[in-house]
Amino acid sequence: MDSGDLCDMSIIGEGFSSHLRECHGAIGDGPVTCQWLKCGTVMQTDNLTRHVTEMHLEYRYPCPACENVYTRRTTLNRHITTQHPEHN
Numbered sequence: 001m002d003s004g005d006l007c008d009m010s011i012i013g014e015g016f017s018s019h020l021r022e023c024h025g026a027i028g029d030g031p032v033t034c035q036w037l038k039c040g041t042v043m044q045t046d047n048l049t050r051h052v053t054e055m056h057l058e059y060r061y062p063c064p065a066c067e068n069v070y071t072r073r074t075t076l077n078r079h080i081t082t083q084h085p086e087h088n
Contacts, residue, residue, distance in 0.1 A: 017049045 009019065020026040024035075026048050034041045034048065036056045043051055053059045054071045061076040062069045065084040070076040080087050 016053070020048055020052075 007023065009023070026032055026045055028045055030045065031042050032045050032048055034043070034051060036052060039056070041051065041055075050072070060069050060071060061073050063076060063079060063084070065080065065087050068076075068079060070079065
């Protein structure tokens with residue numbers, strides 16, 4: 001994780017966590033520093049996948065019932081459950 005080299009692999013979905021572990025050494029449970037284009041954010045290893053997808057890949061989850069957009073699927077699901085129970 002310390003090299004700062006750019007990664008040219010396109011990994012989407014469930015394989016992303018494995019890619020970070022196997023190709024970038026994101027293992028263990030201690031703190032890691034995000035090397036994505038010199039981001040420098042320090043976090044626990046288990047938060048790295050979420051950090052990269054939310055902050056750098058900018059994944060977004062739009063609500064199918066209104067115009068709200070969320071960075072986490074769990075937040076969208078909670079919104080739908082509480083605000084649009086008819087869509088459950």
